[in-house]
Amino acid sequence: MKIVDFGSEKGRIIEAYGSQNLVMTRILSGSGELQTGCMHLGPGGVVGYHQATVPQLFLVVGGEGFVKGKENEELPIQAGSAAFWEAGEWHETRTEQGLTAIVIEGESLKLYLG
Numbered sequence: 001m002k003i004v005d006f007g008s009e010k011g012r013i014i015e016a017y018g019s020q021n022l023v024m025t026r027i028l029s030g031s032g033e034l035q036t037g038c039m040h041l042g043p044g045g046v047v048g049y050h051q052a053t054v055p056q057l058f059l060v061v062g063g064e065g066f067v068k069g070k071e072n073e074e075l076p077i078q079a080g081s082a083a084f085w086e087a088g089e090w091h092e093t094r095t096e097q098g099l100t101a102i103v104i105e106g107e108s109l110k111l112y113l114g
Contacts, residue, residue, distance in 0.1 A: 008040040017048030024103075034106035041065065041100070047093040055109040058083040058093065059102040065095030084111045 004027070011025030021042035028036040033054045041047065041063070049068075058067065064078035070089045077083060077093075085091045087107070093099070 006038040011038070011040060014047075017050040019046055019048040021045035022047055027102075030106070032107050034104075034108075036102065036104050039099075039101045039103050041093065041095045041098060043096065043098050045095050045099065047091075049090060049092040052085045052087055052089050052091060052105075054087050054105050054107045056085045056091075057104045057109060057111070058085070059104070061100050061102055063095060063097060063099035065093055065099040067091065067093050082113075 006025045006027050008023040008025065011023040014022045014024050022045055023040040025038045025040065026035070027038060039047070039058075045065075059082045060077050060079050062079050064076065066074045067077050067083040068074045069083070069085055069091045072090075083091075083093075
C-alpha cells in the first residue's frame, strides 16, 4: 500500500482560460487519455470557460459553487454532487467560498448515475 498526498501544496497554479485561484494536483493517469486529479478552488475561484477535450467527471468532495455547460445555464453544485461534461462541451466552474473536486477525464468514460 502507498499513501499519497493530493493537497493543494502538491499541485500547480492554473491560470489558463482566465482561471483564478485554482490549483490542480495530478493524481493518476492511465491508458489512452485517462487522467485523475484534484482541483482546489479557493474563495472566489474560477475554472475559466473552455471546451472539454474528452468526457470529464467533476466530483465535488468539499465546498460548493456553480457550474455551467453547453446550455450556458449556471447551476449550483455542492459536496456529494458531480457534473459530467461531454467531449467538446463548453463549461465553467466558479465558487464564492471555495470548492474541492476530484476530476476524472478520459475518452471512454461512461456515466452510470443521472
